[in-house]
Amino acid sequence: MAARITPDDVAKVANLARLRLTDDELDRFTHQLSDILDHAADIEALDLAGVEPMARPVPLANVFRPDVPGTPLDRDEVLDAAPAHEDGLFRVPPVLGEAP
Amino acid sequence: MTGPGATTARDIAAGVRAGELSAVAVLDAHLERVGLREADIHAFNHLTEAAARATAATIDARVSSGDDPGPLAGVPVALKDNLCTHGVPTTCSSRILEGWCPPYDATVVTRLAAAGAVAVGKTNLDEFAMGSSTENSAFGPTLNPHDLSRVPGGSSGGSAAAVAAGFAPVALGSDTGGSIRQPAALCGVVGVKPTYGTVSRLGLVAFGSSLDQIGPFSTTVADAALVLEVIGGHDPGDSTSIPAPFPSVSDHLDDGVAGLRVGIITEMMGEGIAADVAARVRASADALAAAGATVEEVSVPAVMYGLSAYYLVAPAEASSNLARYDGVRYGLRVDAPTTGEMMERTRTAGFGDEVKRRIMLGTYALSAGYYDAFYGKSLRVRTLIRQDFDAAYERFDVLLSPTSPTTAFPLGDKTADPLQMYLNDVCTIPTNLAGHPAMSVPYGVGDDGLPVGVQVLAPALGEVAMFRTAAVLEGSLS
Numbered sequence: 001m002a003a004r005i006t007p008d009d010v011a012k013v014a015n016l017a018r019l020r021l022t023d024d025e026l027d028r029f030t031h032q033l034s035d036i037l038d039h040a041a042d043i044e045a046l047d048l049a050g051v052e053p054m055a056r057p058v059p060l061a062n063v064f065r066p067d068v069p070g071t072p073l074d075r076d077e078v079l080d081a082a083p084a085h086e087d088g089l090f091r092v093p094p095v096l097g098e099a100p
Numbered sequence: 101m102t103g104p105g106a107t108t109a110r111d112i113a114a115g116v117r118a119g120e121l122s123a124v125a126v127l128d129a130h131l132e133r134v135g136l137r138e139a140d141i142h143a144f145n146h147l148t149e150a151a152a153r154a155t156a157a158t159i160d161a162r163v164s165s166g167d168d169p170g171p172l173a174g175v176p177v178a179l180k181d182n183l184c185t186h187g188v189p190t191t192c193s194s195r196i197l198e199g200w201c202p203p204y205d206a207t208v209v210t211r212l213a214a215a216g217a218v219a220v221g222k223t224n225l226d227e228f229a230m231g232s233s234t235e236n237s238a239f240g241p242t243l244n245p246h247d248l249s250r251v252p253g254g255s256s257g258g259s260a261a262a263v264a265a266g267f268a269p270v271a272l273g274s275d276t277g278g279s280i281r282q283p284a285a286l287c288g289v290v291g292v293k294p295t296y297g298t299v300s301r302l303g304l305v306a307f308g309s310s311l312d313q314i315g316p317f318s319t320t321v322a323d324a325a326l327v328l329e330v331i332g333g334h335d336p337g338d339s340t341s342i343p344a345p346f347p348s349v350s351d352h353l354d355d356g357v358a359g360l361r362v363g364i365i366t367e368m369m370g371e372g373i374a375a376d377v378a379a380r381v382r383a384s385a386d387a388l389a390a391a392g393a394t395v396e397e398v399s400v401p402a403v404m405y406g407l408s409a410y411y412l413v414a415p416a417e418a419s420s421n422l423a424r425y426d427g428v429r430y431g432l433r434v435d436a437p438t439t440g441e442m443m444e445r446t447r448t449a450g451f452g453d454e455v456k457r458r459i460m461l462g463t464y465a466l467s468a469g470y471y472d473a474f475y476g477k478s479l480r481v482r483t484l485i486r487q488d489f490d491a492a493y494e495r496f497d498v499l500l501s502p503t504s505p506t507t508a509f510p511l512g513d514k515t516a517d518p519l520q521m522y523l524n525d526v527c528t529i530p531t532n533l534a535g536h537p538a539m540s541v542p543y544g545v546g547d548d549g550l551p552v553g554v555q556v557l558a559p560a561l562g563e564v565a566m567f568r569t570a571a572v573l574e575g576s577l578s
Contacts, residue, residue, distance in 0.1 A: 009464065010460065013460045013463040013464045014460055016463050016467070017419060017423075017459045017460055018426070018440075018444045019447055019448055019451070019456055019460070020444055020445070020448045029456070029457060029460065032518050032519075033457065033461055035517075035519045036411055036519055039407065039408055039411070039519060039522075040408040040411070042404070042405060042408050043405050043409055043477050043478065044473060044477065046477070046481070046484075048477060048480040048481070048484070051483050051484060052483055053476060053479030053480050053482070054479055054482040054483040054486060055310060056535075057296040057297070057310065057486075057534065057535020057536075057560070058297040058340055058342060058535060060339065060340060060342075063339040063340075073203045073204060074203060077203045078429075081201060081203065081429075081430045082428065082429050082430060083428070083430075083432070083433035084433070090428050090429055092428055092439045092442065093436060093439050093441075093442050094437070094438055094439065095438070095440075
């Protein structure tokens with residue numbers, strides 16, 4: 001049987017999910033994900049053309065809170081929980097190009 | 101039992117409120133049990149002994165001054181370590197959140213405190229609640245108090261084990277595909293997954309947002325009802341919270357099941373279900389019939405597709421929810437010259453294998469070319485499952501099944517084969533996909549002498565019938 005998912009597919013989704021895999025991991029995850037997708041063949045075979053999708057169990061939509069000021073989280077406490085912060089902002093390594 | 105060793109939340113709260121029992125003495129009795137067995141069981145990631153003592157002393161002082169601390173006065177409670185606790189480490193049993201202290205309390209934590217409960221610690225889980233054995237914890241597995249060579253189930257294995265070992269009379273867990281009910285069954289305690297939307301998810305670290313629901317563990321059905329009444333009801337901080345109070349179930353625990361229509365789910369009694377477990381479910385059905393219920397078998401065909409749909413929907417939602425762990429705002433950061441590389445190194449070092457597997461599976465199911473075949477199809481299967489349940493509930497008030505296909509299995513038995521591990525959830529998953537309530541009630545032991553749980557399922561907001569059934573099952577054993 002043709003493989004459900006190839007090592008290339010797994011490498012691609014790992015990259016999309018910002019995960020780096022070793023060669024051993026790539027091989028193992030490819031086999032395991034194939035097994036799981038094989039199990040899903042039972043629903044792949046179903047004809048569900050007339051069936052509506054159900055994304056959530058409770059049909060609540062556009063739930064808004066009253067537009068009144070509340071007590072937000074303490075800014076210093078939030079920042080102190082971050083790996084790095086500076087001048088009231090989260091600090092990260094350079095996003096584009098080299099550091100100045 | 102009404103002394104400091106009282107084992108139910110109801111007895112403890114009654115004693116403390118009446119001034120006959122000291123919250124500090126109750127706490128000490130439970131911490132003594134923790135001291136004796138926690139090193140073997142590893143139910144907790146983090147104990148909050150000092151804070152618990154201070155809270156208990158405050159409860160006692162309030163009672164002395166004529167105050168009523170509330171319906172859970174002086175009741176020790178253990179919290180799954182994916183519930184945010186202000187200033188107290190909340191790790192989700194993941195390296196990526198090791199050492200993180202949330203800046204706020206989950207709504208359920210606030211409500212427990214307001215009802216007089218005493219939080220004793222944060223319990224172990226499969227990393228980010230992904231697993232059925234608590235072996236996926238970055239901090240080591242929890243062991244089953246009934247047999248230390250067996251798993252406690254998962255993902256809320258620490259909470260189930262804590263209650264089974266008498267470390268706390270009640271605990272909270274979260275249930276995305278069975279993570280409260282399955283460990284409750286394997287540890288021989290009561291575990292409830294309430295109707296989606298009845299308990300606020302604010303402050304529950306998100307896994308599968310359309311499936312996640314918080315619920316209680318306890319040794320008695322009445323204690324589970326008491327805790328649900330405290331934590332349930334509308335929360336404006338959760339947009340999926342049903343805008344209504346939680347119905348009183350405690351008032352109906354003595355109503356019995358005379359005239360109640362009970363259906364045994366045919367699809368959950370055959371292949372893949374251990375014979376000794378199925379026998380206990382039949383025994384529970386006999387007990388309900390003897391108490392005046394009508395019992396029949398009923399087919400709910402679409403539940404057979406639950407496992408496949410769940411293992412696409414839950415990973416899809418998880419891949420989105422876990423995108424937030426990027427080394428920027430909280431938790432682990434592995435430094436690198438650029439932000440993109442920092443994020444990749446952080447996530448690669450911070451997540452365990454099962455979490456990576458589900459993130460990749462979900463990313464795949466949501467990616468271009470596969471979205472309709474996998475994610476879209478799974479959402480349609482959810483509708484099928486709900487329709488088949490709806491049809492069954494036209495003829496029945498509650499349904500019965502095993503909670504787990506087997507009793508507690510040996511550690512290491514299923515860790516090499518994720519699909520085998522996933523098959524543990526086959527009886528519990530359809531409930532989450534439908535958004536319905538279900539609970540596990542201990543009902544004797546299997547051939548190996550280990551606990552068996554019977555699952556009572558009900559339609560959305562059918563908690564009263566579900567608890568009436570559970571109460572009769574509990575009573576039929578004593």
